[in-house]
Amino acid sequence: MRPRAKKPPMSKESLLPLLMGHVLAEGLGQASLRPLAKAAGTSDRMLIYHFGSKEKLIADLLSFAAGVYAAGLEAVITADARPATRAELLARILEQNADPASQPFKQLWWEIVGGAARDVPGFRPAARGMVNELLVWLERNMPPGDPDPAGGARLLLTVIEGTLMLSSLGHEDTARAGLLAGGLIEA
Amino acid sequence: MRPRAKKPPMSKESLLPLLMGHVLAEGLGQASLRPLAKAAGTSDRMLIYHFGSKEKLIADLLSFAAGVYAAGLEAVITADARPATRAELLARILEQNADPASQPFKQLWWEIVGGAARDVPGFRPAARGMVNELLVWLERNMPPGDPDPAGGARLLLTVIEGTLMLSSLGHEDTARAGLLAGGLIEA
DNA sequence: CCAAAAATGTAGCGATTGCTACGTGCGCTT
DNA sequence: AAGCGCACGTAGCAATCGCTACATTTTTGG
Structure with missing residues (x-):
């Protein structure tokens, strides 16, 4: 029998992963x-x-x-035990984020933020969806007994995004020094 | 006398402000x-x-x-008295940043960050130059008697960039709540 | 089994991209 | 005055852009 061509009809759903692969590699x-x-x-x-x-x-x-990003967060949730302090939680996220495998996604992220800031048609909802996802994830994973989980999650969200940006510019050490000085992570 | 045509020969220096005006308005x-x-x-x-x-x-x-940005920072330096606490300093910067007049520059900023993250040829030095400018500005303007000006400046830099990003997505209230919860600003 | 509909290939259109070939006037030196 | 080089205008090229017209195949429903 001759090699079968792919028969399953293509659809949005089957195309999107491939398209996203290209966008992650080449940019939006x-x-x-x-x-x-x-x-x-x-x-x-x-x-x-x-x-x-x-x-x-x-x-x-x-x-x-945005859906892929959310799924990735869910995977981290069930992966290991919940951190006992805010510093631990923050450190874990930043560590995951320092993984070079997540760099293409970070690069895409800034293009999305840029588009959202200029209100390009689909960008703002996607961007807001992703930070919302991260926010509720943080809130759900705040250390047990945290005095202010809602506020703490928002604090972590803010410093995470700041660290993300600085690290995209090669300023990760600067961000790290700041977080250390602020007592948000430990040496 | 008939209306004089512009005679001064055009040069890089005379073109750059006009070009930047267009880029601020329309995007990079x-x-x-x-x-x-x-x-x-x-x-x-x-x-x-x-x-x-x-x-x-x-x-x-x-x-x-980057030069324009630096000049803008210098202007703020000499504008008014030095804040007495980190919270005051941070609040002042965020307030300045909330000015709608600075929004085009913020929009441009994300495009620069995106280019720097992808290492597009002139982007990374420009981006690094601007955050360095902000960092030394912060360090020079830390409240007198601050226990750790270097670390404090880096902490402020990180939360400023995070707040900047969230506010570009319409999440300024989220960032504000986080800074409040972290004691970084006051109500 | 046959016709309607859905899915796909081929070719191309008009617009825009960064950039270049070529000519021309104008001021400067010698 | 003769030559020369800078500063600019005009015109256009090859490539790419998003998108469409048209033909053809494949699938589906009665």
């Missing part, structure tokens, strides 16, 4: 239809056919990325 | 040569003539923007 700004299509094994013609327009495609892609 | 991603040229009252031809290539133009533009 350089994502034009033809390269995207090639990465997904199709043609620009079919991308428009399935998504209607590039704008809708990007919007779908961003909300898909 | 949409900055192609012809619109940029129109905003500066020239042609794409002359932009290439003066800057050599678009890449060099963008690099020059970013370092120019």
